[in-house]
Amino acid sequence: MPATSRSATILEVARDAGVSKTSVSRYYSGERERLSTGMQQRIAHAAERLGYQPNPMARGLKGGPSGLVGMLVADIRNPFSVAVMHGVEQACRRQGLSLMVCNTDNDPTLERQNLALLTSYRIEGLIVNAAGRHGEALAELAGNGLPLVLLDRSLEGIDADEVGLDNDRAIDMALDHLIERGYRRVLFVTELPARASSRQARMARFESSSMSRQLEGEVLSLELNDTAGLDRGLSAFLDAATQQPTAILCGNGQVTLAVIRALQARRVPLGEIGLMGIDELDWCQLVTPGITTLAQPTDAIGQAAVDRLRARQAERTTPEPRHERFTPTLIIRDSTRRPGIDAPHCDETRP
Amino acid sequence: MPATSRSATILEVARDAGVSKTSVSRYYSGERERLSTGMQQRIAHAAERLGYQPNPMARGLKGGPSGLVGMLVADIRNPFSVAVMHGVEQACRRQGLSLMVCNTDNDPTLERQNLALLTSYRIEGLIVNAAGRHGEALAELAGNGLPLVLLDRSLEGIDADEVGLDNDRAIDMALDHLIERGYRRVLFVTELPARASSRQARMARFESSSMSRQLEGEVLSLELNDTAGLDRGLSAFLDAATQQPTAILCGNGQVTLAVIRALQARRVPLGEIGLMGIDELDWCQLVTPGITTLAQPTDAIGQAAVDRLRARQAERTTPEPRHERFTPTLIIRDSTRRPGIDAPHCDETRP
DNA sequence: GCCTACGATGGGAACGTTCCCATTCAATAC
């Protein structure tokens, strides 16, 4: 319990153990086997006694491995991002890596800035969930050999690894469920797809799959905070004179939230109009009558991102980028109870 | 647009500008005024041309200011923590500071580890929201002069600044609202208070204030995942033979979630039994009939934390610690509609 | 017109590592 304000240096440990600093350095740089057991013990003792801890700054200066992984998150208040981040974090911990997270608040300037911050700390890999319409900076980094993993979105001009939801599969699962429940008319609500490839992918698949399944499919895409536009879009869709059982499919969790708000404002009872969302959130179970969702395996996605990073790191060569796509889990609740036919369905978490 | 893989050094800039590295260093260390305008321009040009960016590693090695603030978060998946973190982040940005966040997942070991990580990066201040039953490590840091701010909880034996909710005020506001709405019997549900001082404070105030207001108050404290215990506790309270209008007050957002789950499982209609929560969450508006909450000013709290840090940093002396307490905002919804009297209340966000 | 002082600049030694290159010593090969 040394109450020293400044931590001990490698030199002090060396002196205390009666060995050279090189040996201590080796001890802490994963070259322990090269040292005789006697020396190892002496170093361990001295380090313990002095409360030594390698200084990552000095380490990073010289260019050694930093043990740092960077992560760029577009919106820290998005529960999905946080969930994945949690997965990434756990995976890093298991690998003995430290994670440095930066929130870009969907601001390209901030993104650029944070990118600079991360790289200046000599991160060994970067996991990116940010918007980044201009991937040039990222492309340059990747070109320089920094392992890069794109989370939930791809960026044109970048041949990096990607990890995310199997969007095609997800949309198909959603449509199949809706069809099975008897809905024949579906509105897909999404945030502006220009900003993120995953939105684009989901939208495109919705259009093609709803057609091939002979569903009456429509798409509504808008800014998240454009409540007026959302109201108008929903009105147009819901007020149409038709006998077809009708449902709404939300492109992600934030959209689900916005849509439910809008529906409640219009006093539309859920279940009669079917509702289904991509992304499972705390409250989906609570909102009457329970929202059917496709849950993303966020922990697995985070884990996979870190795995990809390590793989890239290991192989000095840069092979073709790999895309890892995860299948969501369908969580059925009563917001997709077949209109006028099914009995209310029991929440699956409380059988 | 220099496509160099490694960024330029201060020496290269100096050479390019025809000045000494000391001058360049000064230029970037906020001593710009000491340089002649001609030199400033030459340095600016050279730096621009070479894409120079100071290396924080080298900077940190030598002991200069790092511009880094550390934050320890107990649970990144807690929306309240994230909201505050977002406030902290914004405040840091405004001050030109970078934020390094570590999630401790409520694990003391991890907390210790992350603390070591942060300090090894020479952070200039630390904002702590973690559980940290053993504050020794923190106490030592604070003793060594590291500016420290405790968020939403205080730690015994530490005289650090504190920022958080005015718990007494919050509880009183809640009770007053419940009384005004005609409830006479209130159950306060909280997570185990041993872990966090804010829980303790809220519970204590609930006990004293409900007594002084002649409410029939009861307390139920348990682990968040102890659904069986929660069920039992709620049963005992709700099944009691009494005519008194009855309500439940939840100690924080997580508790609100758990309680609503339990109530829905028991098919207890909200509003008849009053329900009120501390912490405002996305979905509180959506769950029928809308949950009355006390919203914490999370951005202001984050901002205040950073302000405290800067203040500590500025004054070399260490004065008595300051506690900053924020007043919550009451958001009235129909979960506290007076039983059997009031007409349904309109959600305040959609008048 | 000289000494002082101050403003502008530069040289070099740290900071705590890693890593290249010795050096030592013993074991094996000839």
Next chain:
DNA sequence: GTATTGAATGGGAACGTTCCCATCGTAGGC
């Protein structure tokens, strides 16, 4: 017995900064 190896260790030069301490003018006080 000498040469050849290789394993175990140490010395010292980087890495890119900051900061102390020169150095150099030049303006002001006498």
